Amino acid sequence: MINNHSYSMDVDPQMPLLWAIRDFAGLKGTKFGCGISQCGACTVHLDGNPIRSCSFPVSAATGHKITTIEGISDNIDHPVQKAWIELQVPQCGYCHSGQIMSAVALLKKNPKPGDTAIDTAMRNNICRCGTYQRIRKAIHRASELIATDTKKAF
Amino acid sequence: MQTTENINRRSFLKMTGLSGAAFMLGISATGKSAASVVNMRGLEESATLTPYIIIEKSGQIVIMNPRPEIGQGTYQSLPGIIAEELEISLDQVLIKQTAGEKVFGRQVAGGSSSVRGNYTLLRKAGASAREMLVKAASTSWNVPVEECYAENGKVFHKPTGKNIAYAQLAEAASKLDVPKEPTLKDPKDFKIIGKSAARPDILLKVSGKAVFGIDVEVPGMVYASVERCPVFGSKLTSFDDSETKKIKGVLDVVKAERIVFGKNHYEGIAVVAENYWAALQGRKALKVQWDFQGFDKFNSKEYEQSLRDLSKTDGFVVHNSGDFDKAFADSPAKVEAFYETPMVSHSTMEPMNCVAYWQQGDIIEVWASSQGPSLIKDELSRSLGISQDNIKVNIMFNGGGFGRRLQSDFASEAALISKAVGKPVKVIWTREDDTQLGPFRPMTFSAIKGALSTDGKAIAFQHKVISPSLGASRNANYDKSKPDNSMIEGISEQKYEIPNMKNHYVFADFHVPISAWRSVTSSTLAFAHECFIDEMAVKAKKDPLLFRLEMLNKESDTKKVLNKVKEISGWDKPLPKGRGRGVAQYEFFAGLCAQVVEVSHQANGSIKVDKVYAVIDLGTVVNPDNTKAQVEGGIVMGLVAAVKDGIRFENGKSVQSNFNNNRMLHIDEMPEVVVHIIADGGPTIKGVGEPGLPPLAPALCNAIFAATGKRIRKLPVDLSKV
Numbered sequence: 001m002i003n004n005h006s007y008s009m010d011v012d013p014q015m016p017l018l019w020a021i022r023d024f025a026g027l028k029g030t031k032f033g034c035g036i037s038q039c040g041a042c043t044v045h046l047d048g049n050p051i052r053s054c055s056f057p058v059s060a061a062t063g064h065k066i067t068t069i070e071g072i073s074d075n076i077d078h079p080v081q082k083a084w085i086e087l088q089v090p091q092c093g094y095c096h097s098g099q100i101m102s103a104v105a106l107l108k109k110n111p112k113p114g115d116t117a118i119d120t121a122m123r124n125n126i127c128r129c130g131t132y133q134r135i136r137k138a139i140h141r142a143s144e145l146i147a148t149d150t151k152k153a154f
Numbered sequence: 155m156q157t158t159e160n161i162n163r164r165s166f167l168k169m170t171g172l173s174g175a176a177f178m179l180g181i182s183a184t185g186k187s188a189a190s191v192v193n194m195r196g197l198e199e200s201a202t203l204t205p206y207i208i209i210e211k212s213g214q215i216v217i218m219n220p221r222p223e224i225g226q227g228t229y230q231s232l233p234g235i236i237a238e239e240l241e242i243s244l245d246q247v248l249i250k251q252t253a254g255e256k257v258f259g260r261q262v263a264g265g266s267s268s269v270r271g272n273y274t275l276l277r278k279a280g281a282s283a284r285e286m287l288v289k290a291a292s293t294s295w296n297v298p299v300e301e302c303y304a305e306n307g308k309v310f311h312k313p314t315g316k317n318i319a320y321a322q323l324a325e326a327a328s329k330l331d332v333p334k335e336p337t338l339k340d341p342k343d344f345k346i347i348g349k350s351a352a353r354p355d356i357l358l359k360v361s362g363k364a365v366f367g368i369d370v371e372v373p374g375m376v377y378a379s380v381e382r383c384p385v386f387g388s389k390l391t392s393f394d395d396s397e398t399k400k401i402k403g404v405l406d407v408v409k410a411e412r413i414v415f416g417k418n419h420y421e422g423i424a425v426v427a428e429n430y431w432a433a434l435q436g437r438k439a440l441k442v443q444w445d446f447q448g449f450d451k452f453n454s455k456e457y458e459q460s461l462r463d464l465s466k467t468d469g470f471v472v473h474n475s476g477d478f479d480k481a482f483a484d485s486p487a488k489v490e491a492f493y494e495t496p497m498v499s500h501s502t503m504e505p506m507n508c509v510a511y512w513q514q515g516d517i518i519e520v521w522a523s524s525q526g527p528s529l530i531k532d533e534l535s536r537s538l539g540i541s542q543d544n545i546k547v548n549i550m551f552n553g554g555g556f557g558r559r560l561q562s563d564f565a566s567e568a569a570l571i572s573k574a575v576g577k578p579v580k581v582i583w584t585r586e587d588d589t590q591l592g593p594f595r596p597m598t599f600s601a602i603k604g605a606l607s608t609d610g611k612a613i614a615f616q617h618k619v620i621s622p623s624l625g626a627s628r629n630a631n632y633d634k635s636k637p638d639n640s641m642i643e644g645i646s647e648q649k650y651e652i653p654n655m656k657n658h659y660v661f662a663d664f665h666v667p668i669s670a671w672r673s674v675t676s677s678t679l680a681f682a683h684e685c686f687i688d689e690m691a692v693k694a695k696k697d698p699l700l701f702r703l704e705m706l707n708k709e710s711d712t713k714k715v716l717n718k719v720k721e722i723s724g725w726d727k728p729l730p731k732g733r734g735r736g737v738a739q740y741e742f743f744a745g746l747c748a749q750v751v752e753v754s755h756q757a758n759g760s761i762k763v764d765k766v767y768a769v770i771d772l773g774t775v776v777n778p779d780n781t782k783a784q785v786e787g788g789i790v791m792g793l794v795a796a797v798k799d800g801i802r803f804e805n806g807k808s809v810q811s812n813f814n815n816n817r818m819l820h821i822d823e824m825p826e827v828v829v830h831i832i833a834d835g836g837p838t839i840k841g842v843g844e845p846g847l848p849p850l851a852p853a854l855c856n857a858i859f860a861a862t863g864k865r866i867r868k869l870p871v872d873l874s875k876v
Contacts, residue, residue: 012402015431023377023429028369029362031553033503034585038813041503069362076361084360088352088779091787092225093359094366094503094553119822126813128503128554129225130790132824134783 001064002027003071013059017051018042020058021068029069029097033126040125043098044068050105069097072104079149080104083142091129099125103139112143201328203283205257206236206276209328213321215307216248220258221268222525223251223355224555225787226843227780228268230353232276234776235269238346239280239339241304242320249354254527254547262526264560264670266744266841269776273839281336283327287320290327294318341774341835348833350779355551367523367550368507368582375509375578378571379433380410381440382422384590385806386666387449390421390442397439398425403432407440408574412567413537414593414667415628424571430582449665450806457803458494458597461662465492465601465620469660470637473646476654481614485605489693493600493682494868495851496800499808499816500595500671504553505588510568511578517544518569519578523552525559533562534569556791557670561593589816590808594801595671596622596664598641600682610694612705614654617645617683622664624675634661643675644742645683649712650705666803672791673744673844680740680848681796681855681869688736688856689865698856699725699737712741714832715748715769722830723750723767733764736856740848745840746771747785749849751825753857761858761873763793763825766850772840775833781842782829788846789827794819796851800870 001007002025009024021030021044030053033041037052044053045067072078076085080103083089090096099122106113106121113121118139127135198210208216217233217240233249252258265271284304291309292299301312310317320327341347358364383390395407410422423440427433482488509521518540524530527547534545552559568581583591598621605614623638632638637659646657671677691701699720706713716739720726729735732755739748752765768785775781798817802809810816829846855866864876 011429012431012435019429019431022369023431026371027362028365031366031503032368032505032582034813036585036812036814039503039585039818073361076357081360085352085356088356088783090225090356090359091227091783092503092552092554093355093364096359097362100360123820123822126503126818126820128501128556128791128818130787130819130824131783132790132819132821133786133827135821136824 002066003068009058011058013057015058016054017044017056017058017061017066018053020061021053021066027068027070031094031097033095033098038124038126039095040098040102041095043101043125045101045105048105048108050102069101072100078104079145080107080138080142082145083138086141087134087138089131089134089138091131095125095127099127099135103135103142106139107142107146111146113139201324203286203324203328204279204332205255206279207240207283209321209324213319214248215242215246215320216250218252218258219249220252220261220272221263222261222527222549222552222555224263224525224552224559226263226268226784227353227777228263229355230351230780231269231776232272234346234351235273235276236280238344239277240284242307244346244351244354246307251549252527253549254531260526260528262528262560263555264525264557266843266845270839270841273774277338278336281338282333285333285336286327286330287323289330290323291318294323294326347774347776348778351777353780364551366504366553367509367521368504368553370509370521370550370580372509372511372521372578375580376405376426376428376575377430377433378424378426378568378579378581379430379437379584380412380422380424380567380571380581380587381437381442382410382412382420382587382591383444384808385444385446385449386420388444388446390423391445392443393423394441395423397441398436401432401436401439403428404436406575407436408571410567411570412563413533414561414563416533416536417630418667422567424574424581426571426575426579430580434584446806452665452806453804454497454802461597461599461620462492464660464662465599465618467660469618469620469658471656472637472642472659473655473657478614478616478654478656481654482603482605482616485614486608487606487693489604489686489689491602491686491689491867493602493685495597495599495678495681496802496870497594497597497668498671498795498800499589499810500554500556500558501589501816501818502552502554502556502558505585506558506564506583507581508564508568509578509580510565510572512569512573515544516540517546519546519548520565520569521548521550522565523550523559524562524565525552525555529560530562530565533566537566538569556672557674561669585813586811589811593627593667593669595677596624596668598675598678598682600679602682602686604686604690606690606694610696612650612652612690615652616656616658618658618660619645619679620660620662622662622668624668624670626661627664627668637661641675643679644740645679648683648741649710650687650702651707652705672788673742673847676740676742676744676844676848677792677795680738681851684738684740684849684852685855685865685867688852688859702737702739711746711771711836712739715739715746715771718830718832719748719750719767719769722769722828725750732861734857734860734862736853736858736860738849738852738856742845742848745842745845747845747849749789749853751850751853751857753854753861755861755876759875761861761876763823763854763873765826765828766853767828767830768846768849769830769832770842770845771832772842773833773836774839775831778831781831784842785829785846786827788844789850790819790824792847792850793854796854796869797871797873
């Protein structure tokens, strides 16, 4: 299940989930960055937990619930997306699907993270454009948005 | 009606089967209508006012963006300049990337030139279209043109208040002559320029909808991964693809060729497959023999020693004012120092990739993340002998550029593979390919001498640069009898009033391909230059910032940015023991920025970068918030180059291969950054993308000296053990 859709694929079971998502499910929002779990551009959720899809065999994902950047909201209105827009976080934008997926997972577990919790959750998401200061601010802002919008489940 | 058939109709839509609507966003997260981005969409039947402004029959206004979006914000800044004069808001328009059409001139994002190089041109384009629309309205109403004005996508008749939308005027307006000297708006009436505005591409980038080069799919497309030799200069001896061909999904194995700068030809083997994973697996199964031609003996350690040896030669004198030799000899207080910087990789987060289709009749279509459609056309034409008229380029969002995507080696390589297999092909480089295969930012070494007068003023200065040459790397006919001016960027142009100055350039041969990297050679020369100024200040027993200001008696932008950074950083307020601050500035072709870095010496001996204050001087600013973002980014990139691994060669190839050993900055190492913009309407518009980078390394190392007394003369510096 990717974003609540079922896919059946006849693929090499060892193929990383990343390529199944991108080239077989056709969801291009999840990015290839390094192939060795070092940059976080490929971050998706497996049953709500962030994983590096570039190093996760597709066979291990069967029967699990995968969420990609395309699946976190219908109208670009997830609090994290709203905060990212408000603070104009992305530059080239390539790493931000992964950044946002890591941030969404963090806030789900810890709706009011301090800077240390942000560092721990986000330190393995690399941004070459250097948007880290805005990422931090946007996570704090998303936390506020969640607090004032408690009705909305996410 | 003038149609835009010739330049804007694309076979692309037909080929891809993608509907344009898939890439258009109507509603933003805030509920407001948002600017749409026509990333991969043909145009409907339309009227062209100027080449930059097209109004479709449906009424949709399209603004052409002539500089690729590489993260620097051209999807807002350039259409914003046009929209300002056109009297329309950006949320009413579609933005479309140009594709190398001759009418737009050279379309390259580089040198921080997008705004500063197009500001007046784009204002005129917008103003011309506005005047044409106003004239068309006045004609249709049969009223004097002076009684009409444009506002918010409509033309109004002042006395009666009646109005008409641009869409309804488009056809009539498009038949009018384009005014050559339209009246530009008074800057005090600006609604877009100078205001922090949301970038339309950000909606796409927070939702996974932005289409980067790597995301492009075309019907019938196959995938390829290419085995290339990381030892530059090697020749292919033989290869065995019998295991490769057993892998499910592998379609073909063909010889590949990577052409860098049109002159370096590197062999490769392309594994072509139904999907990328199969191509990668097939590549891993290849058995390849390379003849290294002796290049496997090359290593950075010996090469760097050769640069140190070369520093004893004079090279070319590239600047000579006053009498340096005499002033230096006569001075009672002399300073000499030698600085070294590393090679580094661009490491855009989106690895190099390209989709190419070499069609029958020698027509090539390319879809790529690239800093310039013009550059891709040049490369395919030069290297493959294809007429520019037979090359179609589709520029996608770039997942980072930083100078790497000024090279189009990935495009000619993909085109040749497509030719060999007769299908459109998507070539994706692995991170290892991207890290090890360059071109790299070259290292520069600097031998610097300075002398002070008895009252502690700088009276003599000499900066000798020893380095490989960007010109020699990219030009087969490079003239070694002349200095390469790109390697001495800014060293003779700083505003410091030093009466005796003599600068040199010493050329070093290098077989490794090197290229421009964000802020080019200023990214390394500023480190040497501005650290040395600090060393002179120490020798003179003066505050480093005041020492600089004492050399700036005439009014200058440099004096202005230093005074401002002094003010905003609280320079005069002492820091506690164990903390230190350093200052640096650098002026070069792209612009000017000054920075103060604050560091603290931790108990474990490491250095923490606490805070960076930056002042960028622009003359005119288009989008202040985006400008700040660019300076923040330049600071991070400068910090990575100053404190992380860099690229080192052993056994002929880069030791660094991926982000595990070519490390980048992480969020927990990010200093707080405060950016101040000076935009006081000066005559020169300066660049935004690059100037924030060069001052970081020297300001950091000057701060380390202030905190610890240790002078860093060689980068990278390992902050964990200073």
